[in-house]
Amino acid sequence: MDESLTEDDFYSGPLRGIFSKLERQHLIFNVKTMILDGLSVPAELVRDIIVDDRFNVKILSIRKVTNMNQRGLQSVLRYVVRPSASSLPRLKGLYLFGHKDAAATPSSRDTSMSSGRISAGVMSSEGAQIGAEWNARSEVALSAALLGHDQPLEEWWRTRGNVFGPNNTIKDTPSSDWADILLACQGVIAFDAVLCRGPRHDPSQTAPERLLRPAIASIGFGARGCEICGSCPEQPAVFDRDADCYFPLLAPPPLHASTIRSAQRPTLPQSLETPPPLILRCTECVRDRWCQRCNKWWCENCYEEPFSRAKRQHHNSPEDGFQEDSGWIAEAMNSNAGTAVKVYSNLCVESCLVSEMLPVADGMWG
Structure with missing residues (x-):
């Protein structure tokens, strides 16, 4: 060597x-x-x-x-x-954060033919093998069309929860230092991720002491948005209207048109003529506003945390034992109060927190 x-x-x-x-x-x-x-x-x-x-x-x-x-x-x-x-x-575009696309599965006919007599000779060449693979992919796509299968909406629009990790986990979320790279490349190189546009990242809307650094948007709310207003303060991103930097590159990468527009354009089901709005946030912008079980979320315009809640130290999970004083829990459960707490320990107080606590605190609510 x-x-x-x-x-x-x-x-x-x-x-x-x-x-x-x-x-x-x-x-x-x-x-x-x-x-x-x-x-x-x-x-x-x-x-x-x-x-x-x-x-x-x-x-x-x-x-x-x-x-x-x-x-x-x-x-x-x-x-x-x-x-x-x-x-x-x-x-112009860099796919970096997502998962590898699943390989196309050839049909049984392709498999039998490749193992038979035509696998020798010219079909053993590299070019022929590439052509055979594309024929297999085309056959799969044509079969789906003939069977009338409707294409599902892209995952970025369907997901309510973590858009990078399976089962809403955070293990595949990009590290925080990548946000500065996306910001530096904005308008030049697009990624399969976008920056959070929440109001706490905007100096014109947030006090300096509450301003957040750039962060990658890892939590998706689809087009549904806030549980009360159905939208978000920064306004959902709308394809063909808003800047390209508001939209991620979608998998798989386009093979016939190497443009950012083709890489970002979602595949729509037959029931939709235009892409629905897209709402994405970073984890800090949904802290204490998002239920990680049922994925309900309340935006800044519709829900202001109670002052007494803001002064308290929060636990990260319901397994911490629920050792808070009974007075605060009563406040959290009081749905009639205008300042009732919506989310506690990453669970919505209205339903998920109650269902989690009842088996743990035997007789506590009797």
Whole structure:
């Protein structure tokens, strides 16, 4: 092994070899959508894809790649969008935070044919295998259309809860330092995530002591919004009306039109002609306003926390024992009071908190 070989060179070697082969065939510059999900992709290789004149990649997907230094990738992105840059990067969209797309499952007919007599000869070539895969995908899509299956609304619009992790968990939520990167790249490079637009991130609407740093919106409320007004103070994002930076890149990446618009446009069910509004928030902007069980949420315009509630220290989960004094609990349960508490210990007081406490506090409410 060459002693001058760096760690990045070692881990990026297989892909660099493929890129070199495509370059010799005069093909690499024609690749506008590049999907490297799950492969070994160091940050230095991403830098080459974005900066090197050999490449003309408009949309790049590096979800769940290995050997990626997150800090190194952040430095690369800061570098390419720096104010002193002589030109904007060719890259317009970066898929980074989501999960890999499921591979297309070939039909039984495709499987039997590939294992039969036509698997030899010209069908064993790389180009033919790629064509066979696309034929399989097309057949799956055509079958669904013939059966009359209605396409579901995109997950970002359907989800009420954490939009990054399965089952509303937070383990896949991007780290907080990525919010500064999204802000620096705003208007230049789009991501499969967006910044929270809650009023506490807006200096014109929030007192300095309550102002929050930029944060990635990880909690989705679909088009339903607040339980009272059905909207939000910052107004829901409406596709084809609001700025592109309000919308995430949607999976899977587009393969036939390498544009941000095509990557952000949701696939609508037949019952909808236009995309519904989109409401997304960061975790801090929904703290003590969102029930993590039933996903009800109350916005700042419709619910102001009681003063006595604001002075108290909050527990993070109902398993903490519910050791608060009985006077405050009575206040929380008083639905007739104008300042009744809506959410406590991440559960709505009206229903979910009661159902959680009754089995724990045997006879407490008798």
